[in-house]
Amino acid sequence: MNVAGRVAALLAALLMAACAVVPKTPVAGVTLSGRLAVHVDGVDGGAARSMNAAFELQGDPQAGHLNLSTPLGNVVAQARWSPGSVVLVTSKGEERFADLNALTHEVLGESLPVAALFDWLQGRPWPGAASVATAAPAAPGFEQLGWVVSLAGFDDALVAARRERPPVVTLRAKLDRP
16 A cells, blocks of 8 residues: 555544544553644655644553544544553554554654653653754754754743654644643
8 A cells, every 4th residue: 555545544544433432551650641743744756644633641661551532532542562562552453563663653654762752752862862962053952863852842841853864754742731
């Protein structure tokens, strides 16, 4: 199936799953929630891919879950992971993956550094890889894993990350604050 067909199938599945309810599994660790937008630029004339959803990220890079929900709060997809197990649950059932990178690559066509997101969304580099602070006049933030993480809007609960290597991937998160 071509890229446009895969994206259309994913969007159709998300729309059909709008009424599905995936039970939450309590996990120790941090809990972060808000709105998430991911955009993958098209390459060589291919279509760009985008996803917007409410999210709840709970746990840590070793064990946790990521729920993606509609604006009405219905969970349309849940990724769960623990040592040796990564599962995506949708209205179509469960699908297993080798790791979180394989899961995000299958869903978006590009891997996202989910393990690093726990720290990035808290305004700090992930301790699992080297990082470099961005220098003026760039926005405050850091570079890590081939991504530039901007913390310019962090006081307003906004975090943005961009991978410049083609295809360019942009991730934006607006966090809920208590």
